[in-house]
Amino acid sequence: MITEETVKVLDKIEMLGEMIGNSDLYDAYRQAEQALEADDEAHLLYQAFLKSKESYDEVMRFGKYHPDYQTVMMDTRKRKRAYEMLPVVMDFKQKEMALQTLVDEVITKLAHAVSQNVKIEAGNPFFQKDVGGCSTGGSCNCSI
Numbered sequence: 001m002i003t004e005e006t007v008k009v010l011d012k013i014e015m016l017g018e019m020i021g022n023s024d025l026y027d028a029y030r031q032a033e034q035a036l037e038a039d040d041e042a043h044l045l046y047q048a049f050l051k052s053k054e055s056y057d058e059v060m061r062f063g064k065y066h067p068d069y070q071t072v073m074m075d076t077r078k079r080k081r082a083y084e085m086l087p088v089v090m091d092f093k094q095k096e097m098a099l100q101t102l103v104d105e106v107i108t109k110l111a112h113a114v115s116q117n118v119k120i121e122a123g124n125p126f127f128q129k130d131v132g133g134c135s136t137g138g139s140c141n142c143s144i
Contacts, residue, residue, distance in 0.1 A: 016106065025099055032095040036088050045083040052076045 020026055036042055056076040059066045066072075083089060111118040 020099075020102065020106070023102075025095075025102055029095040029099045032088075032092040036092040039086070039088045042083065042086050042088050045079070045086065049076070049079040049083050052079045 052072070052075050055068075055072045059069055059072045063069070084093070108120060111120050
């Protein structure tokens, strides 16, 4: 049931999103994204990587028993590395990570403002900084 209080909270969350969207960090991210999209070399290397990845996926169906296993594995890694080492790609990844870190920090502060026991998605290593004892031996991906 949506109450007036819920609507107010959602409005504030929307304002927070707009603040992030109007930040210098977001502007830098968008500029890096546009530079990456406009870079022909990055596009060509990414397409070459994707083509190699198709071969990789086919080889992985059979694993190390496939006759081209080593060749395809090395080719895919080289193509991925060539793409990721382009300055425009590295800049984009750096800006993307900075923006993601800001969003992760906001989410963490919001969750912990409600309760220290609120579970936070642990897919990002940022959330694993304060990992405490976990009754399942760490396999639950929680950040308590």
